[in-house]
Amino acid sequence: MADWIDACATGDIAAEDVIRFDHGGRTFVIVRDHEDNFYCTDGLCTHEEIHLSDGLVVEATIECPKHSSIFDCATGEVETPPACEDLHTYATKVENGRVFVEI
């Protein structure tokens, strides 16, 4: 059963940036795009389990810092290999300046 988890304040993430969010023994990233949309995906690259929180956010994509795989943060889809598997994505909502993720 998924729950809405209070992950961070909107102001904790700059535009086109990312933070790591650990919850329940798992690691996620929360991304803020250039238009202030928030996304949550798994925190490790599907290629070699590198933390995506060190990655580069451009618009609504994130690039893995190790081997340059690029993922669409909204859908989790691989835009550029070497990753083959898409990222899992999780719903987000913003309420009262807080970002909630459905995990």
Next chain:
Amino acid sequence: MSHVVVIGAGQAAASLIAKLRAGGFDGRITLVGEEPVVPYQRPPLSKAYLLGDMGLDRLYLRPEAWYGEQDVTLRLGVRVERIDRDAKVVALDGETIAYDMLALTTGSVPNRLPNAIGGALDGVYTVRTLADVDAMAHEFRAGARALIVGGGYIGLEAAAVASKRGVTVTLVEAAERILQRVAAPQTSDYFRALHGSHGVTIREGVGLKALTGGPRVSGAELADGSRLDVDFVIVGVGIRPAVALAEAAGLALDNGIAVDAQGRSSDPAIWAAGDCASFPHGGGRLRLESVGNAIDMGELVAENMLGAGKDYVARPWFWSDQYDTKLQIAGLNTGWDEIVTRDSGGGVVSFWYYAGARLLAVDAMNDSRAYMVGKRLIEAGKSPDKAVIADAAADLKPLLKA
């Protein structure tokens, strides 16, 4: 087009096949490979896999079942004997397979030392295939003495793994400095110091005269007359494109299989991608030995087989892991005349190659942000102010929008 045959089961092949199916190709695909396994990642062979930190299952690019799901016929552990272009068949293992389109993704083969100087002695290894690395793994035991011949990335990575496993390592490089062919002196200096701090002896400007012993290697004579006792040897003296099949079939060669901007060889039914292929670039031809190139060219050939008519635009990038240092390289540094250093301290440093005001390439050590921003700047043809690059406190990301 109803049957695509792909020869060579590595990264380029895996990318090509996936892209063919993603692009809607519903004909037959046959993948023929000499090695007995499905396509796997080669880079970890000289890094995490050799160190024992990464298992075989994580090496595979796709699980074996994926090929069945994608309706790809696998012919692994099989050597193609020849290509008959007139009949459009490939001969292997006592049979012939007809193709409508053929893709050559045969990769490259490591250069070996001549037998006359001990290249065939037992205990002398090259690093290219899973079998190569499985064969040498037992040598990496504490107290053993290794000689690494060649100070390129493969030799340096092998030296790092051996050193971490307690092996006493000497690396010889015939050129004046390690990484001379591929990097600026600053990068060579960085890695010389790194290896020195881990107890590896690096001897530059000293060639190997001969390996001695028999049937197993036991020593080495160097060009300066010195001798070493060794227990095993790893040879990392470059690779060459695997073109034997293409050559026998009469395809045009030029530092690899010569393809046009779309990846087609001199025979319009035969394509090539990855390490084995050279493509038009800057008025000449370029051949890249990298995962990124294998992926991009493999995907491009798949799209062009399906009629996309796209020209290849290389986006060169490379990486190397040695000890805890992560090197990432974007661009091609050929023709550089100035290195701009961005040093954040603690081994986090990047070297930016310029030709005049134009940014060509970046070597980033433990600085993935510099690499990622540099790669995008180079791909966009942007050349940032050198003063901003040299200021380690300056945020690089705004340069992307400048």
